[in-house]
Amino acid sequence: MSIFLTVNTLIEKAITAGLIGKEDEVYARNRILALLKLETYKAEKTDSSDGSEIPDLLETMTAYAVDHAIIEDLFDEKEMFSARVMDVLVARPSDINSRFAGHYKEEPRQATDYFYKLSQDSNYIQTKRISQNISYQVDSDYGELDITINLSKPEKDPKQIALEKTMPKKDQTYPQCLLCVENEGYEGRIGHPARANHRMIRLNLAGEPWMLQYSPYVYYNEHCIVLSETHRPMEINRAGFERLLHFVHQFPHYFAGSNADLPIVGGSILSHDHYQGGHYEFAMERAEIEYTFSMNRHPEVEAGIVKWPMSVVRLNSGSMGELLSAAEEVLTSWKEYSDPEAEVLALTGDTPHNTITPIARMRDGKYEMDLVLRNNRTDEKHPMGIFHPHEDVHHIKKENIGLIEVMGLAVLPARLKGELREVESALLGESHDVADYHLPWVKELQDRYQDVTSDNVSAIVKEELGKKFSRVLEDAGVFKRDVRGQQAFKRFVEGF
Incomplete structure (x- = not known):
């Protein structure tokens, strides 16, 4: 797909999603062409059968920007460019708040449905990355617990990590933190996430001004x-x-x-x-x-x-x-x-x-x-x-037990995706590379399960992971x- 076709397809998707109106088409195209350092334009007809979604099109544009030296090949640079493109296609906060209020008058759920969809369509909520998460439910003595292995937050590349270490320390006090209202529309910088496409809803809670937003990685x-x-x-x-x-x-x-x-x-x-x-x-x-x-x-x-x-x-x-x-x-x-x-x-x-x-x-x-x-x-x-989770369950979860875990949803580290595959291999008697901190658990499972097959091993490990999370919560119980x-x-x- 050529860069011009990519631009056209993105704008068409934005119009279909209701991010912009048909009257905004020329304006939006010119602003995106400017970001791509393109001074000309070639009309190319979009293909309605093409399955590309907004995140895919943004990836293509970002790759073009890297290839043509518009931005550096760094994670944060690419995130900032992608957010900058979407900012062209997202209404200003005053417009969004006005629309939200209009929906709210009809029904509160209609208002949140509107804002949630907008946050997804604008790529502020990282739907493509979130789809990589491993999520399932397991039975426990306390009902069905939710298990999520979080794969949505991408790792920073070594080049950026090295750059951050060599960058001079600056007194960066704006925004003061990742939750401050000043993040709305903030360009971002190396070490601080891009927020150009970020929008917030203004609320009044017990007489105080508060803001509503969605988590980028729901x-x-x-x-x-x-x-x-x-x-x-x-x-x-x-x-x-x-x-x-x-x-x-x-x-x-x-x-x-x-x-x-x-x-x-x-x-x-x-x-x-x-x-x-x-x-x-x-x-x-x-x-x-x-x-x-x-x-x-x-x-x-x-x-x-x-x-x-x-x-x-x-x-x-x-x-x-x-x-x-x-x-x-x-x-x-x-x-x-x-x-x-x-x-x-x-x-x-x-x-x-x-x-x-x-x-x-x-x-x-x-x-x-x-x-x-x-x-x-x-x-x-x-x-x-x-x-707090005791040491014998740290191989699964040793981080703080916050609000989400308290309610029964385990947010587990990405490392477990590969590590649990090795545990399955060990239970099947196959060659494996189980991490040392999982070995006592593997031995325990081998003693308890005598008939492990390729058909049931995954279910066994999932069930036992759920039991570990249940133990984590019991440890945290006062x-x-x-x-x-x-x-x-x-x-x-x-x-x-």
Whole structure:
């Protein structure tokens, strides 16, 4: 396909997707020709049977730009060029917000459907790369858990890694972080992702300006990020609970949750106040209440302990205000709570250890909030965290257990794709190159499975990987699932 045909096809796809109108065709073509350093144009008829999609066409254009020395053959340079091209085809934030508001007046889901599709069509959501992820569900004692091996984020090439190491250190404070509103339309630079085609929806949450965007690498359906207009650290408090409830009130088909606000149990970005949400039902949402209790000061609130590997208090009420006050009481009590028998200490000196991972949703017309109790204490035996995946499961998952994992979706490293194939080979008695840290697991599986065939080996490994993830969550649970642990959990909730 010639470069002119590539340009024409991209513009045709953009018109079909509704990114631009037919009246924008000439303008868009000229702006893209300018980016390609082309001063002339040759009309070529597009082929409707051609299967190329927008990401494919962008790859072709980017390769042309590299071949003709328009950009360097570096990952970030190519990302910036691709985003620059799509920026020509995406409306300005004011137009998008106006359209979103128009759809919202009709129905909230219609508004998010519009913005989600736009974020995909604009290639901000990396649909082609996301399709490479390995995803499936496995049965567990807690319902069907989601397993994802994340292959969507491409590795930086060695040339760029070497360049970044030799680049002089600059005081790069704009944007302050990857979640700041200033990323909207930002060109990008070496070491900071391209955001020229990035757009945000303006929200009002409990009287504060917040932003709605989608994750470029969605881990589940309509995986969105809700971020404060102000760059400030994350903090779990009453105001945060209130914003979560306001969000699900405005978008009742979405859930919204926050990572915890302490190291080890928190998310990857604690410097910017933000939440994650989306249109997806996680296993934790489907989990049942296994013990109910009363909150004496909040008779309008139903409360219970959820059957889940981590320690979850679920609150439900038709009154947002009552639920908010009840959630605040749980948080205040938990932050000060110690139970040495359960290895729970609220403080070491002046250092706090207890916090909460909250998740809000609407259920049958009522407000619901899951409060996942977290503790980030360490000791000599568990230097990465007492309530963190223990060392014997680090070969599968040793990173922080954040909001997404808490709810039952394992986001596992790309290395496992090849490593699990080697595990399968070992179970089949074939030649293999199993990583040393998987060898104890392989030996355990060999002892337990006597009839492994090429037909069932993949299913066996998937099932056992799910069991490992279930163990990961049990390790992160503050009150363990045994009798002693559940008695300790009941001691805590009986205080309400």
